[in-house]
Amino acid sequence: MTRETLLNALVLLALGLLPVWAHLSDEPFTITLATRAAILALAAVGLNIALGLGGLVSLGHALFFGIGGYAMGILASHAQDYTPIYDGAFTVPGTKSMPVIWLVAVAASAMAALLIGLLALRTAGVYFIMITLAFGQMAFFFAISWNAYGGEDGLSIYVRNSFPGLNTLVPIQFFGLCFGLLCLILLASHLLARSPFGLALNAARQSPDRVMAVGLDPKRLQLVAFVLSGAVTGLAGALFADLNRFVSPTMFSWQTSGEIMVFLILGGVARLCGPVIGAAVFVLLEHWLGGLSEFWHIWLGLLLLAVVLFARGGLVGLIAGRARAHD
Amino acid sequence: MLKQLLASVALAACATTAMAEVKVGLITTLSGGGAGLGIDTRDGFMLALEQAGRDDVEVVIEDDQQKPDVAVQLADRLIQSEKVDVLTGIVWSNLAMAVVPAATAQGLFYLSTNAAPAQLAGAGCNPNYFSVSYQNDNLHEAAGAYATKAGFANSFILAPNYPAGKDSLNGFKRFYEGELAGEIYTDLGQTDYAAEIAQIRASGADSVFFFLPGGMGISFLKQYADSGVDLPLIGPAFSFDQNILQAVGDAALGVKNTSSWSKDLDNAANAAFVTAYSEKYGRLPSLYSAQGYDTANLLLSAMDKAEVSDDEAFRAALMEADFDSVRGKFSFNASQHPVQDLYVREVVREGDILTNQIVDTAITDRGHAYEAECKM
């Protein structure tokens, strides 16, 4: 067992057990914080597939996060008002069922990632960063002026959506659901990194020419990674909307893209639990520093700066050492 | 001996009343670009509590950073771990829409110090939700009424392209009887209005109504003053608030704006408030300060009449609105929004600083347009 494996196990155990303790000692808000951390971690796990594995620095992942959120908002708001989403030749009703919402969120964000990926992957490097940012901004401005679904006001959903067999209004049960999904997708991304696809993708990042020489198309590998990445972040968006029972265009803002990236880099890029540690630390900082000072953003900024300058490889790198060169 | 006993019983009784604490969660914007409004709200609210000198109210103050998801999270924390009885303080409508429905559904009281979107006044009205400020459309309606009264017959109107912007233009049109020379929606957060001003110039309008809150209004006013277009301007108070005016400078001089409050409103409560606020904080109060102050006084007046744990009684006590409002006469209508006079103010210079002076009353005893939709 390497130090990193041990660290991963400890982190997940801590994140999983803290809410149980909070539940027993009747501290429901601690559970809410842990749920928030788990969901934001999931969004960053999504980005990690594109960024860590594929080397695609996307500053537009808020787009997928927002699409997931709006998938939930639109479906649930129609269900809550008993109005159909589409009523023409056939009728599409809204729904309050989480599995259906998740499916729609994942499908919609994967579709968006496919379209954007096809265009954006024609570019590379800084241009890729900027074109993803541009698509994010487009979505942001569109959402603000999309009156049918609340425009800048966003959409409020009064009761959390349902999951068969659970009462999602009980904080610990909703946490369990989010945490379960996080673990599941962490496992999947771990397997993905070791699969032939993951190895080829890794090779494409380091040396596209060699990959081409063995007959693989590096752009196509990256496109697949981008779509998977968008889908996972979209799922996180749907959960985030359910946690807040609210969606708004802020989910699409470029600051959201920046924050998802911050979780990842704070924790450690291309490390399995990097996003989880990053998101958890960020949520804790936001909670503690926010209570200490009105100007807490200064301290957050200084801390981030220190991590970039002095703790390369993020917190995981600091604790568990550099990633092995050939993984 | 008997006397002593009675005294101690009386003391004990007093002690129990003091024990009946009300815990208030004040969520407002204290960091980022919109912090000025939240700081004024907080300062007005806390001033009223300090003046009352009571120790049976505990206030927990939180910064929402003007982000809806942060506001929701803070509300969850205040409800779940702080176990507050009353929430208040949110400045922005989109944040209120994220927090209020969930909070009232959980049985908390929400007293609005500012944001009062149409949804919460009409179909979404709730017995636990009180707006102490206004209904969002009010100041725009007053501007429409004033434009009609002033004899304007061809107004050019503009607002940002978001729900509050649309509500604004609709509110204006509700009371405006003339023609429209043009109607445009600008980008939210837009900083350059040269293109819009050129359209105004070319439109042949006789007046301009604009709703551009925050920095947008500052930019528009400066550029408008410099453009040589000298049509009369009308706007709601938001762009002429005490704290913003100094940044606009002389460009705002003489502009008419509509408000539910002004620092020169002639009543004793207001005079005392303006003096105390200026002394304590070293600056003049704004509309947000006044609304925060009124909200706290309303809360205190209700606490004198009922226990917060008794929903029905506390609601009835709030409805009575038995406090000295800095706005003079003040009452609630059935949907728990204010019925109040709306004034027209003009920007004037007083010594070194710019401020507002009441010149007219636009509408008297205005409730709001969505009352019929409120089934409560």
Added chain:
Amino acid sequence: MTPLLIVEQVLNGLQSGIMLFLMAAGLTLIFGVMGLINLAHGSLFMVGAFAAAATAAATGSFLLGLGAALVAAACAGALVERLVIRRLYDRDHLDQVLATFALILIFSEGTRWIFGSFPLYLDIPPALSGPVTLPGGIQYPLYRLFLIGVGLVLAGALFWLIGRTRLGIRIRAGENDREMIAALGVDIARLYTLVFALGAALAGLAGALVGAIQSVQVGMGEPVLILAFVVIVIGGIGSITGALVGALLVGLTDTLGGIFLPRLFALVMDPAAATQTGAALSSMAIYMLMAAVLVWRPTGLFGART
């Protein structure tokens, strides 16, 4: 829609484009020479505006305010370069994005800490205020003409600096081959600080100039920053000519889109829906332009072909 109105709107587009150029020029230079993405460039724009507002308020002179903006932004730029940016040159873009994102947080809240939460006052000097009548009878604000003039002069000076001076030769050499100029005995570290301070000064000056007709407030730099990125990506990163062309394209698209799109939709929709759809689309127009340019030419209009 009269021809006069169109001319006036084109002038407006030019004016906003030329101010964007001042922002974008620094950004593209810094990227071209040092290979650095600087998200904190918008903060330097804000520093310039605040320095100008504070100085103008204290001295009553707009000109001194502009001077203060130049100095403050250049100093802030040089300081940040020495303390932070210098360590990022050999890092990947990801670290640069995060570190400069952190700088935005520090700059924004730091400014709020010093100057408070309310917007500051900065006005056009009396000599430049009010409108003038142009040939054809167009009434146009003198200050905006002044902005176009100052922008063009600065653009000219920048082209001269890059194309004709010793410093320019070094900068261009630095873009092509940094080992080579180091071998020739040029102090690379000083050159980098200088280029960064130059870019910062341009951004600060733009902030002060634009601050006079806008709101001087915390966070004013970020919208401009995003626009400036769009500009340099359209123009091709590292190219000053590209920045100029991109800035004018973005300025004109943004201004004219807001006017013509609603009218265009009014031909096929009812007026209320047309204004709203038009407004929504015009706010997305520049991003669509950028996406289209990148799909057509993945390294921008004047970018190096790979």
